[in-house]
Amino acid sequence: MSMGLFEKYEFPLMYTCPEMNAAVEKLKNACKKNNKILGTFMFGTDGLAPALKNGFKFISLGNDLHHVLAASTGMLADVQAKTKEAGKEWKGIPSKLR
Numbered sequence: 001m002s003m004g005l006f007e008k009y010e011f012p013l014m015y016t017c018p019e020m021n022a023a024v025e026k027l028k029n030a031c032k033k034n035n036k037i038l039g040t041f042m043f044g045t046d047g048l049a050p051a052l053k054n055g056f057k058f059i060s061l062g063n064d065l066h067h068v069l070a071a072s073t074g075m076l077a078d079v080q081a082k083t084k085e086a087g088k089e090w091k092g093i094p095s096k097l098r
Contacts, residue, residue, distance in 0.1 A: 028055060
């Protein structure tokens with residue numbers, strides 16, 4: 001984000017643009033020179049294969065909030081599908097309880 005690529009490129013092209021590739025190469029060289037583990041942070045697994053191919057050894061796949069939101073979203077979709085499958089209508093949480 002600090003590189004300004006989110007303003008310059010349409011999502012997700014900023015992750016594979018020349019500026020990002022150059023920054024990753026610079027990071028890889030610095031880690032190798034200083035005997036440090038190459039690491040990155042991402043939300044989800046979309047960039048996992050490229051990160052592994054790039055030599056990243058430490059990869060954080062989100063934080064606790066990301067995992068709670070992802071699990072809740074998946075469970076909500078499952079509840080909605082199973083409710084529909086049962087021939088019922090799921091209306092969610094009544095507004096007075098929100």
